[in-house]
Amino acid sequence: MKINLNGKRVESKSKTLMDLVLEQGFDLTSLIIEINFEVIKQETWQDISIKEGDNVELLSFVGGG
Amino acid sequence: MTDIKNDRLILGDVEFTSRLFTGTGKFASKKFIAPMLEASGSQMITIALRRVDPTADKENILNYIPDSITLLPNTSGARTAREAVRIARIARQAGCGKFIKIEVITDMQYLLPDNHETLKATGILAKEGFVVLPYIMPDITVTKQLYDAGAAAVMPLGSPIGTSRGLEMKPVIKMIIETSKIPVVVDAGIGRPSQAAETMEMGADAVLVNTAIATSQNPALTGRAFALAVEAGRIAYLSNMTGKKLYAHASSPLTGFLRE
Numbered sequence: 369m370k371i372n373l374n375g376k377r378v379e380s381k382s383k384t385l386m387d388l389v390l391e392q393g394f395d396l397t398s399l400i401i402e403i404n405f406e407v408i409k410q411e412t413w414q415d416i417s418i419k420e421g422d423n424v425e426l427l428s429f430v431g432g433g
Numbered sequence: 434m435t436d437i438k439n440d441r442l443i444l445g446d447v448e449f450t451s452r453l454f455t456g457t458g459k460f461a462s463k464k465f466i467a468p469m470l471e472a473s474g475s476q477m478i479t480i481a482l483r484r485v486d487p488t489a490d491k492e493n494i495l496n497y498i499p500d501s502i503t504l505l506p507n508t509s510g511a512r513t514a515r516e517a518v519r520i521a522r523i524a525r526q527a528g529c530g531k532f533i534k535i536e537v538i539t540d541m542q543y544l545l546p547d548n549h550e551t552l553k554a555t556g557i558l559a560k561e562g563f564v565v566l567p568y569i570m571p572d573i574t575v576t577k578q579l580y581d582a583g584a585a586a587v588m589p590l591g592s593p594i595g596t597s598r599g600l601e602m603k604p605v606i607k608m609i610i611e612t613s614k615i616p617v618v619v620d621a622g623i624g625r626p627s628q629a630a631e632t633m634e635m636g637a638d639a640v641l642v643n644t645a646i647a648t649s650q651n652p653a654l655t656g657r658a659f660a661l662a663v664e665a666g667r668i669a670y671l672s673n674m675t676g677k678k679l680y681a682h683a684s685s686p687l688t689g690f691l692r693e
Contacts, residue, residue, distance in 0.1 A: 374484045374485070394485055395493075397493055398491065398493030398494075398495070400482070400527045402523060405519065407522070407523055427483065427523065428493065429482055429483075429493070429506070429524075429529070430483045430494055431456075431459065432457060432458045432509050433456030433459070433479050433507070433509075433594070433643030433644065
């Protein structure tokens with residue numbers, strides 16, 4: 369299945385959002401995830417299914433002025 | 434007499450005794466942030482939101498900011514009101530509180546803000562209950578429009594971001610301070626404590642300093658210097674100092690015993 373991950377079209381075998389995060393090897397503690405413009409709470413990541421064409425944004429807070 | 438001890442800046446429902454706001458950008462190490470906050474007494478600090486870079490430092494910046502500090506997420510990277518609104522909503526949903534610094538920039542050479550898009554974003558976010566601090570190109574009409582749109586304060590730039598050129602926009606900022614119904618926080622370009630003091634002496638309600646502190650060899654010490662300058666400038670403003678005069682006015686009696 370193809371999804372849009374941080375603006376890039378990528379192939380993913382992940383069924384849930386948690387699978388996707390682990391598949392991509394991201395650090396869980398600082399991650400903020402938005403799917404199709406909706407922020408997804410971390411406690412629900414295992415329950416959220418990833419679907420073909422989803423726009424997934426993996427974000428985090430960084431230094432800025 | 435002006436009560437200096439009880440001098441407070443209130444934004445939203447938060448009272449600030451420090452009028453120095455700081456930023457988390459450009460620090461050589463995040464470990465310098467907490468000592469800087471401690472030394473400067475700054476009670477509000479900016480953060481930014483970015484796409485995760487798998488190759489970058491994975492440590493969460495929020496772990497380096499004490500809980501007592503008010504977070505001011507910015508919308509840097511936004512080029513339109515719509516993008517700024519999206520970033521603000523994400524920041525709030527991610528648990529960063531309701532303060533937001535709106536920063537909409539399309540001019541990549543001078544990094545000057547787009548007042549028109551900033552005004553649009555302010556109206557939307559203020560209605561959603563955000564405490565909105567818009568970063569603007571100094572303009573008294575836009576300041577009034579931002580007040581009408583529900584901004585909690587206005588943040589005119591002193592000079593372009595990161596330039597340390599100080600108050601290049603001084604005459605307009607003076608007009609904004611005189612006419613604004615909301616607090617004026619001068620943001621960007623304040624590169625030296627003397628510039629911060631000058632800004633506060635003019636009657637600004639606060640200054641936001643990031644680059645000058647973060648890129649210093651000793652951010653905690655520089656933060657302390659800025660804090661003292663901000664306080665001195667504030668007290669000078671409250672003391673209603675007299676203005677400049679064209680001709681000299683003697684401080685000592687000019688008549689004495691040497692001649693009539």
